[in-house]
Ligand SMILES: *[C@@H]1O[C@H](CO)[C@@H](O)[C@H](O)[C@H]1NC(C)=O
Ligand SMILES: *[C@@H]1O[C@H](CO)[C@@H](O)[C@H](O)[C@H]1NC(C)=O
Ligand SMILES: *[C@@H]1O[C@H](CO)[C@@H](O)[C@H](O)[C@H]1NC(C)=O
Ligand SMILES: *[C@@H]1O[C@H](CO)[C@@H](O)[C@H](O)[C@H]1NC(C)=O
Ligand SMILES: *[C@@H]1O[C@H](CO)[C@@H](O)[C@H](O)[C@H]1NC(C)=O
């Protein structure tokens with residue numbers, strides 16, 4: 031129905047007319063500024079377009095994160111970051127000229143009178159270096175250049191507020207500033223709550239704002255309007271500390287560093303700021319406390335342990351080496367980031383440029399929901415062969431390592447470094463291998479509330495039996511196939527086989543149960559769940575084959591093969607050549623995205639005719655912003671909702687490029703329409719193009735297929 035619209039919008043997407051600046055490749059709902067972990071997650075909300083100085087940066091949930099910037103040019107002050115109000119001080123707004131994003135960088139150019147500044151927010155994705163990937167810091171790099179050929183004096187200023195350390199602005203914080211080669215402000219709650227969260231912000235550990243003590247650096251801490259006015263009026267800070275520790279919102283203490291670039295003509299070397307948040311121990315899995323991987327490079331557990339007794343923050347002296355290393359690594363990190371960005375862009379452009387844009391806006395969000403950890407070994411050192419990765423079900427409920435959230439994000443991990451997949455699954459396997467989880471099917475998640483992975487010994491996790499059994503089998507085989515590392519399928523064969531038994535019982539005729547699309551409610555005989563279960567059985571056949579058990583291999587293979595024609599009999603609509611949503615519900619249909627497993631694993635279990643029929647069907651039910659998820663719509667009388675990860679998965683199953691591109695274009699239209707200002711929401715209305723409230727979830731990793 032939307033062919034004409036699609037045709038119009040598939041013309042090159044030009045900058046939105048309302049914005050005075052160019053947005054390349056498009057204007058996304060929200061721009062990642064510093065997105066490394068569930069707690070280091072700063073974004074610039076966009077809607078139809080918001081300049082870097084048009085809104086405060088926000089935590090992923092929309093709460094303000096104070097992060098301000100000014101540049102003084104020949105004594106005239108311009109605000110370039112955040113929207114600070116500084117009563118009595120005179121300054122202008124720098125004018126945004128352009129915005130560009132890649133997979134790891136968000137780059138703004140703003141004019142401040144005769145000077146242009148380039149502000150590059152780099153959130154590294156260091157897929158092959160676990161120390162770097164687990165270091166929870168991001169960069170802001172600023173360079174200045176004269177645009178009129180003349181030299182101008184330039185000073186740069188930036189601060190953060192204590193909103194980076196709590197979800198409750200009424201709590202008291204304290205802070206220290208360390209000088210030396212690097213200026214670092216360390217800020218933390220005075221009363222720390224180990225493993226605590228308030229409104230998804232962590233409630234322990236410390237935030238760090240740092241910049242090298244080069245290019246005439248000065249620092250200051252104190253009330254926001256006082257510190258900012260000092261810079262605006264004098265172009266230099268007072269090198270003083272406010273030690274009147276108080277609540278986050280009590281005369282808003284800020285932590286500032288400025289640089290005097292002197293006389294500027296050609297583009298300067300960038301001034302580097304780094305922002306991040308560190309807590310330790312970072313996780314508890316059942317009875318074991320774990321630390322972020324990067325500590326193994328810098329400190330022994332003994333050096334940290336004294337801070338764990340009654341929880342106290344780790345002082346900067348223990349963090350100096352990693353902050354120095356992170357700052358010192360900037361130019362190498364930028365080179366690596368540029369190479370990764372170029373590789374991703376070139377790979378994604380093999381599909382098309384809209385797809386490349388979607389992938390680029392998704393990568394930081396997909397990886398920024400997870401953290402890599404190690405334990406201590408029996409001798410008191412770090413055990414770097416004991417690696418577990420934890421992923422937060424951001425926005426929906428905060429569960430730890432939700433199996434059906436890892437699954438949609440799986441393509442991003444498989445692409446960047448498949449071993450992340452192993453580290454994400456390992457905790458789930460270990461827990462269930464203890465036998466403490468009472469159900470025969472796979473657990474839904476490792477713990478109800480990040481960062482506590484306490485398991486579900488009562489078996490009362492959100493049950494998604496066929497969904498999670500299928501997901502565990504598909505991901506385990508996918509990892510083994512991609513890497514040739516069979517250790518996990520060898521060690522946990524019994525669990526994998528147990529889940530297969532469950533699927534043999536319950537996937538051809540699935541019981542009344544929910545799928546990952548839990549908002550749609552429970553339903554018996556879900557066609558798409560049956561597909562996942564049958565693919566799971568076949569996956570176990572392949573696993574048995576890898577492990578050399580040919581009897582089990584051929585038994586499970588013939589069970590899966592015998593289910594397929596039966597399934598087709600139950601699931602094919604008699605009123606049109608397409609799969610139904612559930613058996614016997616002739617007019618129903620849905621996105622049969624679980625066929626993705628059949629393709630990912632190279633099983634070719636379902637016949638080509640199923641793919642051809644689905645490919646022919648979807649264009650007939652395409653709405654303005656894509657194909658709805660399915661015909662169950664308690665939320666509305668018409669079919670309007672869809673999720674974008676499942677549309678991208680479905681796009682990979684289409685047997686012609688036009689229908690594949692129809693799905694990609696639909697998601698692109700939603701992402702670039704300017705109706706949302708939330709970090710890329712994956713649940714939206716396909717008629718109006720409005721997001722439905724999910725934000726910043728890692729499932730956008732599904733865009734990497
Ligand atoms: C800040 O509070 C923490 C926790 O109460 C305490 O350990 C630390 O010494 C305090 N720091 C300063 C600078 O007062
Ligand atoms: C479909 O797209 C793929 C990848 O983008 C391309 O290699 C292939 O040639 C296209 N097929 C047709 C028939 O255009
Ligand atoms: C390190 O962890 C692995 C995996 O849990 C374990 O098998 C090994 O015994 C540990 N090593 C030491 C020295 O504690
Ligand atoms: C399979 O179903 C049978 C019969 O209902 C039941 O006895 C058995 O426990 C089930 N097995 C699993 C693994 O669910
Ligand atoms: C599920 O489908 C099977 C096969 O068509 C049918 O026998 C059974 O009654 C259905 N169950 C429900 C609850 O609709």
Ligand SMILES: *[C@@H]1O[C@H](CO)[C@@H](O)[C@H](O)[C@H]1NC(C)=O
Pocket residue numbers: 531534585586
């Ligand atoms: C094949 O597997 C099923 C399910 O575990 C089992 O009931 C059956 O006995 C097996 N058949 C053979 C020949 O091993």
Ligand SMILES: *[C@@H]1O[C@H](CO)[C@@H](O)[C@H](O)[C@H]1NC(C)=O
Pocket residue numbers: 035046654702703704719
């Ligand atoms: C948003 O979508 C509507 C409806 O398709 C369209 O008219 C409008 O031009 C789109 N806006 C942008 C900025 O793409």
